[in-house]
Amino acid sequence: MNGQKLLVRGAIMRGEIWRGMLILDRDGLVAGVVAAVALDGASQTVSHILLGQLPPTAVYRLVPITLIDHIAGEHLWLQVTQTHIEALPIHKPDDSEETR
Numbered sequence: 001m002n003g004q005k006l007l008v009r010g011a012i013m014r015g016e017i018w019r020g021m022l023i024l025d026r027d028g029l030v031a032g033v034v035a036a037v038a039l040d041g042a043s044q045t046v047s048h049i050l051l052g053q054l055p056p057t058a059v060y061r062l063v064p065i066t067l068i069d070h071i072a073g074e075h076l077w078l079q080v081t082q083t084h085i086e087a088l089p090i091h092k093p094d095d096s097e098e099t100r
Helices: 080-088
Strands: 005-007 009-012 014-018 023-025 031-042 046-052 060-066 068-072 074-078
Touching: 009 031, 009 046, 014 031, 014 068, 031 060, 060 080
Parallel strands: 023 074
Antiparallel strands: 005 031, 009 014, 023 031, 031 046, 046 060, 068 074
16 A cells, blocks of 8 residues: 555544444454554545554554444444454554554
8 A cells, every 4th residue: 555644543434444443344243443543545435444452562453444434433333343353464564654
């Protein structure tokens, strides 16, 4: 994901997402927390969220925003189950990535 920037918060059509929000799967089970919001450098739009695990680890899953069902308060609901989430790619930072 060249030119990607990681942000602490970002806006999408469904609302605002920020670091620390609880992420729930479609069954309402806790999948993790928002570790960062990934902004695509070319389009300047939020493309993914980084899902951090609880308790924290060094592994972050890349969740495309298309998998977001809705945002309710400080909770972000996904359209998929834990099994699907566990199959998502792991985030691997590259040299062109910035954090803000």
